Amino acid sequence: LAKTTQPISMDSYEGQEVNITCSHNNIATNDYITWYQQFPSQGPRFIIQGYKTKVTNEVASLFIPADRKSSTLSLPRVSLSDTAVYYCLVAPTGGFKTIFGAGTRLFVKA
Amino acid sequence: SAVISQKPSRDICQRGTSLTIQCQVDSQVTMMFWYRQQPGQSLTLIATANQGSEATYESGFVIDKFPISRPNLTFSTLTVSNMSPEDSSIYLCSVGLGHENTEAFFGQGTRLTVV
Numbered sequence: 001l002a003k004t005t006q007p008i009s010m011d012s013y014e015g016q017e018v019n020i021t022c023s024h025n026n027i028a029t030n031d032y033i034t035w036y037q038q039f040p041s042q043g044p045r046f047i048i049q050g051y052k053t054k055v056t057n058e059v060a061s062l063f064i065p066a067d068r069k070s071s072t073l074s075l076p077r078v079s080l081s082d083t084a085v086y087y088c089l090v091a092p093t094g095g096f097k098t099i100f101g102a103g104t105r106l107f108v109k110a
Numbered sequence: 111s112a113v114i115s116q117k118p119s120r121d122i123c124q125r126g127t128s129l130t131i132q133c134q135v136d137s138q139v140t141m142m143f144w145y146r147q148q149p150g151q152s153l154t155l156i157a158t159a160n161q162g163s164e165a166t167y168e169s170g171f172v173i174d175k176f177p178i179s180r181p182n183l184t185f186s187t188l189t190v191s192n193m194s195p196e197d198s199s200i201y202l203c204s205v206g207l208g209h210e211n212t213e214a215f216f217g218q219g220t221r222l223t224v225v
Contacts, residue, residue, distance in 0.1 A: 034213065036214075041218075041219070041221075042218060042219070043114075043202050043204070043216025043217050043218055043219050044153070044214075044216050045216070046213045046214070046215070049213060087152070097141075097143065097155065097158060098143070098155070098204065098214045099155060100145075100152045100153040100154075100155075101152060102152050103152055
């Protein structure tokens with residue numbers, strides 16, 4: 001499974017757009033990129049998944065360049081409730097054995 | 111999607127004893143996994159719970175310490191045996207639905223404190 005690297009922590013203010021970048025230089029052809037969000041005392045929750053280009057849902061956008069060696073999770077207009085740990089994972093299709101990296105702790109301030 | 115119920119949600123146990131954690135899913139699922147999350151840390155995969163056969167353990171985890179059962183496609187248990195304070199952690203059950211994507215669903219976790 002490809003290793004991922006992301007910033008340990010980030011700070012933001014309410015209403016701002018937050019972009020968290022993940023590096024995955026060894027991504028394989030059949031790997032998907034998935035992001036999870038974890039609040040304290042809860043299990044991780046799926047946010048978004050993509051293979052290439054851009055994916056958008058009601059929560060976030062995921063930007064993946066052509067070489068797929070990195071990806072950027074974009075959270076529009078964050079609120080205090082977006083304070084959480086965000087994990088970037090890379091795994092092949094059907095590869096549910098999900099290996100977590102260190103994650104990025106996002107702190108949203110008022 | 112899948113709804114996962116874990117029991118107990120938390121427990122305080124004496125060292126040397128064992129605790130069995132239950133994971134119940136509201137639908138049949140292909141894959142079930144058990145994770146450990148120590149305070150302030152990321153999740154570490156303990157093992158894959160295989161239906162009808164022995165679990166597959168990750169490096170650093172052994173069956174004698176973390177025996178796992180999976181009698182059917184909706185239920186699994188993880189036992190933490192002969193506990194020590196170092197086993198104090200959150201234990202999480204996770205499932206995959208067997209579709210083409212890799213989305214996983216997680217339970218709320220069991221917070222274990224060993225005293």
